[in-house]
Every structure is written in C-alpha cells, then in structure tokens.
Amino acid sequence: MSNKAITAPGLPRVRGFLEALDVDRWLMRGLILLVCLWMLVAVLLPLVQLLSKSLMDKNGAFVGLRNFVEYFQTPALFTSLHNSLFVSLTTTGISVPLGFLYAYALTRTTIPGKSLFKSVALLPLFAPTLLYGIALVYLFGRKGLVTTGFFGFFESAIGINPAADIGVYGAVGIIIAEVVYTFPQAMLILSVALSLTDARLYEASESLRASKVRTFFIVTISGVKYGLISACFVVFISSFTDFGAPKVIGGNFNVLATDIYKQVIGQLNFVMGATVSVVLLVPTVIAFVLDRVIQRKQVAVIAAKAVPLVPRPHSARDGIFLAFCLVVALLMLAFFATAVFASLVKIWPYDLSLSLRHYDFSTMAARGYAAFYNSVRMSIYSALAGVLVTFGSAYLIEKSKGMYLFRQVAYFLSMIPLALPGMVIGLSYIFFFNQPRWTLWGLDLPNPFNPLYGTMAILVLCNIVHFYTVSFLTATTALKQLDKEFEAVSESMAVPFYKTFHRVTVPVCLPAILEIAMYFFVNSMATLSGVIFLYSADLPLASVAIANMDDAGDVAPASAMSVIIVLTNIAARLVYGLMTRGVQKRTQAWTRPATA
C-alpha cells in the first residue's frame, strides 16, 4: 500500500498544518496567557499605578520624590515608620519564642491533649484583629477588668487589689494584640520545622555522648533554623502591616497602616496615602525577598530515608511544658471569653447582667445583619473563585509543557501578593479601578474595569489577590505530588487535558482544594485592611462595621459582631473538618486491603 497518496496534491502544507494542530495544546497555551494577563491586571498594574501616584502631586504632575521628602520631614508622619518598626520587631521578639516553645511542646514532648492545645492556639486565625483590640480595651482599658481589679471584686472578697493599669492604649496594646495575632502563624511554621527532623541525628548525638544542651543547640536549633528565620519574617510582615488592632487600641500611637487610613479616608489626601503606602511596602518587600533568598538556601534537610522523631516521656520536662501550654491556652481563651462576655453585658461596667441586646445590630454602622450577610456572601464567593483561580493557575503553571518563560513569569507574579499589605492592595485598587479613564504617558483610554468599582466583584478580587500566594503554594505542593506523567499518559490516549484534570487531578487533590477554600473563607470573613477602602455604602461588611461601630463608641456591638465572625469561622472549620473526613474515607477506599 503506497503511503505517498495521503496528501492531496497542492494542499500538502495546509493538510500538514491541520494534522499537526493540537487544539488541546493551544488551549493550554491560551489559558496560561490568560493567567499571566490576570496577574498583570490584578496585581501588577494597580501596584504600578500606586507607585506612580506617589511620585505625582494632587494634579497628576510628576514631582519625583518630593512627596517622600515631605514625608520624612514631617515628624508627625515620620514617627509612624519608627513606631511600626518598633512594634513589629518587639512582636517578633515575643511571638517567635512563644511559638517555638509551644510548637516544641506539641512535637517533642508527650503532654496530653495535644490536639486540644493546637486548636486553641489556632483560634486567633479565625478572628479579625479588631477583636484583640476590643478585648484589650475590656481587659486593660480605663474600665477594664484587670485595670479595675474585676471591679473591686477581689478587693472585697480577698482583700487584695490586683488592679494594674498597664497603659494599654498605644504601643503596649498593639504589641499584645499583634503577639496574639501572629502566635498561631509562628507556631505552625515551627511545628512543621520541628516535626521534620531525622531521629537518627539524635541517636547519633546521644551515642557520641553529647550533653542535652549541646544536642539542643547543635541538632535541634540548626535543624529548625530555616523555620525560625521564616517565622521571624512572617511575624514581622504580619505585625508591620496590620491595621485592625492599631485602629482600635492604638490611641495616639501612630503606625503606618493607620496613617494610610487617615490620609485617605480622613484627609482625602490620596497622594500622601500612596506615599505612606510605599513606605509601608518597602520593608515588607525587603523582608519578603530576604525570606525567599534564605529559603532557597535550604537544601533538602530531610533525607528520603529519615526516621521521624517519636518523643519519649520525660516527666520533669513534660510537666514544665504542660504548665506552659496551659497558661498560654488559658490566656488565649480568656481573651476570647472577654470579648464574648463583653458582648453579652448590658451596659459595661455599670449593669453587668447578661443579654443579647447588642446582637441585634440596630446601629447605623451594621444596619441589622446586612453587613454580616454581605461578609458571608463575599467570603463564599472568595472561596469559590479563589480556589478556581489559584488551583487552575497552579495546574497550568505546573503541568503544562513549553512556554517556559510565561510559566516562570506567572510563577513569579504569583509570589508578589505575599509581599503586599492589604492596605496597599485596597488603595491601589481605588486608583486603578475608580478612574473612568486612564491617562498614562499621553494615552487616553476608557478604563474597562471601571464598572467593577463599588461592587462585590472588586471585594472578591481584592481578597483573592490578598490571600493568593499561600493558596497558590498549597496547590503547587499538592500538584507536585502527583505523578509527572499523568498528562503525558492522557495525551498519548488522545484524552484532552481538561478531562484528566476533572477525572483525576481534582479528585486526588481534593484535600488541598478544601484547605484552600477554607483559607480563603476564613480570611475573607476576618479581613479588614483591604476591604476598608473598597466597600461601598450599599455593601457594608462585618469587619468594616466593627471598625465603624468602635469609632462611634458602640464597642459592645462591635464586640458582638467580632464574636459572630469568630463563630462563623469556627463553623466553617467544622464543616471543613467533616468534608475532609469524607474525602479521607474515600481516599482510604483506594488503599484498603483487597477482600478477594
């Protein structure tokens, strides 16, 4: 059979082209381009506009670094940089050691109730940072529980007055709040680092008769040194950029985040707001880059055949750590309990009877439960859209072939959101999306994204970008564990990649997908810094309502709303737990021993 007659004479080129045309590959390429485009629009362009805004004056004329000169020459503004650094460095110095000790207790001792301790430690992840400010007011404020010694209860009962005024408004309060906020993050990072150690190193050290102290420093600390460094950077960035706590309890102690808010919302000075944003951005980016550089130096600490460490009981050590964990856990719970208590008290501190009065939110700021429902809606949308975008992007970047440059660029762009404080995202979105027209370098174009402004869509977009990187990395890690050749197998059978994505990739990665969804939901419920610039009068949000109620002096309803957010997030976590267990059951079915 002659094989030469396949192509019709005169059309060999077109035939060959159509034959070689691989629709699926081009589809994948198109999608990757889309990912790059989306990152460009959502992350890079607004950022660029923010930066350029800081180099212009009110009328849009380019003035170079004049705004920054003005900033550094205005003591009122400049001190907030100093204050922010002070607060975050102090927080790092407290939170990381605490987190380390707690993580050590959970991974290297045999204390009972570990899962309970872990759950309590993770509680702050579910709450808006406003809540800590509020709880601190109720504990240490002028009429606070501790400040008044439980309203003289102890004095009358026992005769001792444990009252103490710690001057909570200002640096002290912010630091305490930030320590509570960053503690779970530090603890998580260090838990992972501590549990990833090779038991054989300890056996070797013991057989070489090194003292326990020496072993601790040489084996333990150096094993977790990357975790420690990472924890320090994460805690620093989180506390440096936080807005909620300083808003409530900062008092006259100005930090960069509250400055931005004051400039933009209070004084409508967008230019100075942009300038301060850049000042906020620089240390954050530096810390972020340093962290990345150091992470890259971390060669695989774990050999493939490492033996995981199983802690041995040691009563003295375990006793001390148990006491430590109990104290920390109780303090943590006390914080939340205070907030709950405060929300139930009729009139603090005069009428301490309990009622649900503050939960009806009849104040102007909350307008009933509208703000809450909007937040829930927004969080659900953010979770759904967030999962789709992060997992989809991670899949395309990780699993497609060719287009190496685009994939590298997309990966790099995916890391940027981690360095962006929420306030910077929110503010840059105002500049980018609120303008009806773009006038960049002489070009005058209508802004196609303008209609998004003031809608739910822009809030969701802001959340997706704000919480993008961690989710993206979770997705990438999960995808990397799949066999590299799934896509090749699928292609060799002429099954399009999206079929394999749907039939194999997603089901196998379901635990990671659920985790990402939960991460988006919980953080979207609690976040304030981004959305405070982007919500509109028609779209009140719970976290914003808390801030506004606190401003207006309605602290008890503010506390109530915070409690509701926490309860909602706990409920979401429980739902997540149930779903994960369902998924685990199904996964186990794949590995259950054969019954035939």
Added chain:
Amino acid sequence: MTVPHGSDTEPYLKVAGVTKTFGRFTALKDVSFEARQGEFLCILGPSGCGKTTLLRIVAGLETQDVGRVFFQGRDVSNLPVSKRNVGIVFQSYALFPNLTASQNIGYGLKNRRRDRDAIRRRVDELLDLVGLQLMGPKYPAQLSGGQQQRVALARAMALSPDLLLLDEPLSALDAQVRITLRSEVRQLQRRLGVSTIMVTHDQEEALTMADRILVMDHGRIVQNGTPSEVYNKPATPFVAAFLGAMNFIRDAVKESVGVIRVGGIRLHVDDRFMDDLAPGAPVTVAIRPEDIVVPPAGENPRNALPARVGTLEFRGPRYRVSFHLSLGNGRVWTIDAEIATEMIRRLGLQEDKEMAIHLPADRIRVYPL
C-alpha cells in the same frame, strides 16, 4: 499472528538523523535507526546516554531539533503524541490512583452510552490478556508492583496502538518479579505482534527480551544488532564492557598476521578481527570470563598460558576465579574467569595454585586503540 515483514519499500518505524539538545547539553547526536513491524527493539545504555530522550521523541512527547520520524512511511515528526497512536508505559506506571484497574484501562476508550458494553468487553479482554482477570475492581494501591505494571501495559494496549513504548518498565520491581514479568511481557508482545521499543539499562533484560538491541552511549548509537551479535561481536570496548563482563588489556601490539603480543606473551587470534590493522599497531585485547577454559589434562592448545590462581569468589553454580598471568618484566595481567563449581572441586583449585589456562583464539576480541 502477523509475520514481521522486512518491507522493501518503507520500514515500519524510521528515525533519521535526530539531534536534540537541552541548553548546552547534547542529549542525542545524529541518531538513526529502523524497525520492522512486530519487532521488539531494546534501547540499552547507561544513565544519561539519551535513551529515554530518544523514546520520548519517537513518542512525540519531546520535539527533536533536527531529524525526522516516520511511522509506516508517514512523516510524523511534527505531530503531537495525541496524533501518533502510540501506547506508553512509564517507569512509574502513572496509574490513576483514584480509578480502578478497569477504569484505568478503559480510560482512553470513548465513553458514549451505547458504547458502554463494548468498552466493558474490551477492558475484560485486556485484563484477560495480561492475566488479571478478577482484578478489575481493585485500585492500584491494592495491587502488587507486578500487577500494577500489567495494568499499565493493558492500558497502553487498550487503543490498539501502532507502537508500544516502554520506559524502563521493570526497574521498579523486585528481582524475582522482574524475571517473571520479563518473559510475560515478551510473550504478550509476540502474541499481539505489536511493534515495541523498550528502554532499559539492564543488559540482561535486553539480551533476554529483544529481537534487536540499540546500544547507546553519550547520545549516539554505538551498535545496532541482535542480542547474539551485540554480545559476541561487540563493536567497541564500551559495548563489550556494558554487556556482560569483559577482561581487557590495553598495551598489546599486533605482531603479525593472526598474532598479538602482550608483554612477553604471544596470543594467536582469529585474524578476521584485525585484518585492516598494520603490524605494530597498538590494540586492546578483550576476552569474556566465560570464554576462558581450563585445558583438559594432557592437551596443550595454542593459547595455553601459565597462570597463578588469585582469588576465588563463590557464586553458587560457578566461581569467579581471578588468574594472574605473568607478562614478563614484572607485569601481571589479572584476568577473571568463570569456572564451574564442579571443576573447582575436581581440580582442587585453591589460591596460589600454578596451572595453565587457555584463551581460545576465536573468542578473543581485538580493538584498535
């Protein structure tokens, strides 16, 4: 059963002048070969020689920089893998963990409602073919390594591919299972008559399974022949050393027609291997351990040499014995031989015993230096 036919017009598979570089690293340099229909071809070589890259280019998973690939005369060089109708089994099998064996095998079969029965029958047929009749509803994690490999094979065969490509399919298995599976895969391939290319670094696998072996080194094909050819007439010292064991000595000289001088020893060699070399040309001499014989008592063949027994390594049915041959001037050539255990016992061989060994003239290979 289809008879493999050497087509006089076009070979079943033709690879012509393929070159592939990754950055500055050249993985393949001007590689060409042909295969007939129904042939089992092994690409053999050490790690990094380019054999997997070559397989992936034939598959269409990689694109060559230069060169062409033809299936039955049709130029498929620019076609993606989805258009080439090949079945692939990867080293890791890449079985979908959340699908049963049946679902894995039937993955590529079109799934319209009316085809459901046809698909089920085809899957059962394939399970039968690989000897996994009742394992359909099991998940990959519930199967042993050998069973997983067979599912991967069945899946690759499901769409009746023109070419079956195997990338080190047996390397993840235990030694015993590997040996069993070797013959099973070969028998399956013979039964179906499907043209197959298998990549491996295990020379024993290549020797037992292949119709033809392509030996590769550093991106080039160094020999293309049947297992017997490649083993008994290795084209280069590299091939000689890679397949089976080989004794080498390098400072030899062709003295005259049919004679090699190694130090103070004279060896008679089948001149066919050397006729294009001038007298005085430096050569490398090579002989396989199993080709060295202990001459029976009373016989004194041409290449009998006095030797002293070195070490004796017990290997079950035979020993690996090293002999020290004195080459004069204090030089010693230590040569390994395979001697049956029975002979060791009979001759009472032990260390330092002086005896004669025979290097048959027609088993000595000579390579130009």
